[in-house]
Amino acid sequence: MKLKTIRKTEKSRDVTLYLDDKSVGTLPIKVLPLFVRPDQEQEIGKDEADELWPLLKSHARNLLLDYLAKAEHSEHQSRELLRKRRFDAAIIDELIDYCKQKRFIDDARYSEIYIRSWLKRGIGLKLLRNKLREQRIAQAIWEPLLEEMYEPEDGFDTLKNQMHKYISRQKEMPYHKLKDKTFGYFVNKGFDLDMIAGAWRALQ
Secondary structure: OOOEOOOOOOOOEEEEEEEEEEEEEEEEEHHHOOOOOOOOOOOHHOOOHHHHHHHHHHHHHHHHHHHHOOOOOOHHHHHHHHHHHOOOOHHHHHHHHHHHOOOOOOHHHHHHHHHHHHHHOOOOHHHHHHHHHOOOOOOOHHHHHHHHHOOOOHHHHHHHHHHHHHHHHHHOOOOHHHHHHHHHHHHHHHOOOOHHHHHHHHHH
8 A cells, every 4th residue: 555645735633544546644754653654655564544434533523522612613614614625525414413412513513603603794585595595504493593593674673773874974976876876785795686776775
């Protein structure tokens, strides 16, 4: 079996391991077994290859748990963390399943936090839905939460307050130009066109 280790830079403290040209993960140089020669290609036996797997799993586990301990993250984000470190798919699946069972990863909980955060920033419902889709979370998980947490009346009041502040900054702008610019600005913020028109009328 062919083992190859590659460092991104000469000063890098981690190496990416390849077995028969397939990446299996990243390890710190200091934990490599003695038989591994960094930055070289070598032949190893099955016993030596088997010795690498517990090290890879342990390092991947530590990386993932540290990542999840710092902040809430989705399943997709957690997978991407390990994919970027070139870990084998079997290691990634095993660790993701473990974290989901322990509820260290919970896409419903993450979605609730994510929705609340963006609602506080005052974005429109359309843009918020787009951002949730970008998180690669099943719509069946976040849509009920969004319906429960989003109040149209609150959304309208938020829009109206933001529009009032926006208009007050556009001094001496002709009416039609101001209207076009205001509508365009809030469409980009994800607000529904009918809601924008309603807020515009209310402020007149």
